[in-house]
Amino acid sequence: MAGKDLRIEARSRVTIRQIIPFGLITLVLFAFALDPDRGILRHVAPGLFWITILLALLLAISRAYSIESDNGATDSLRMSGLDPSGIFLGKAIAIAVELMLLEIVLAVGVVVLFNVSIASIGFLVLTALAATVGLAAIGTLYGVLASGLRVRETLVPVLLLPVVAPILLGATRAWEAAIDGSVSDGWPWIGILVVSAMLFTAIGMLGFGSLLEES
């Protein structure tokens, strides 16, 4: 399932041609709005980075489910005999891989555009991994919830953004710790990210089948 979604993405290049440019443009707009010379950007860079990732996540979710709704593929998937929890994991892994690719590009963008130096790259990467797994799990779950609805494009952000608030908070705080080099302050936030990732992965594996049936 993940291989199928990633192969489709590799061929359509929506992530490379649309989602990554969208993220970069958003970062540039933040830089214009907050003026790099005033020194504000360096302090708010983690929050801006993760807000950009959340906005890009909405696009990735929309894309992940539009490939299923085209040509009635959702029905084919339901008839395929694949285990629903496997479908959930496959779609979540594909979204996570796309997000990680985006995060690498945007992290470079933050360093260059916002003049940020990172004290602990290892901690930064660990934070990104934990947050990405959680975001991908939540995105996959809420994506299928709204996938059968005509108002999908507008409903997903309304449903999803409040739920990802703890991940936004945890990832931002942990990245601040990684940038400042105060890693010990970041561990509790990593804990929140890991618990969120495990919780929503478990909920997704249990509930995805029922949601897919109703989509």
Add this chain to the structure above:
Amino acid sequence: MPVVLLNSVVCLIDRFPALTDVNLEVNQGEVVLLSGGNGAGKTTLLRLIAGLIPAFSGEVTVLGRDLRHNRRAHRSEVALVAHETGCYDDLTVRENLHFFTRARGKTAAQADVALDQMELGRLADTHHGKLSAGQRRRLSIAKALAVSPRLLLLDEPHAGLDAQGRAVLDGVLSAAASDDRTVILASHELDRSRALADREIEIVSGKTLERITGETSPVNPAQS
């Protein structure tokens, strides 16, 4: 035991009754034609049997499983050829077939046999998005055949096919029937489909009527 047994089934689509009183009994190895005008409920009935939509009331038993309790249990033995192919535009014909065939635990070789059966071999490496309507219909049928279903459901299988494609499809359906598979097809191509079918069920305003030598009578499994 019948392969499909529906008793007094009511099915709602967006709260409106699409099927109001459906009774249907289909036995192993039968080829049954569903006829009826546009909006009569043929597609809804096929989707109900596939387990894609629930019944509002009534008894729905397919391949011995009561779908009121679990609409997924029988799907590994059922294939549905719907209006749309259910395939991915950015995958090739072969990749689409292999994905759905392997999902059912079948081999890639079985997918390739179905590909040849529907004479799609020369298009195997063509992306689904570049196929014509008729080629997509062939792929859709190949996707169903590749998983060797006990129950084959076809919704307007002749639509979009050229003369050669229709002949290939007729041959495939005849072979399926002689293979003791059960086939239910909904079609407006009545002459062609009647030649293939053992019997015809007409759906009128969401109700089933069995057509017997040109006349119609209500279907009642209790009397059959």
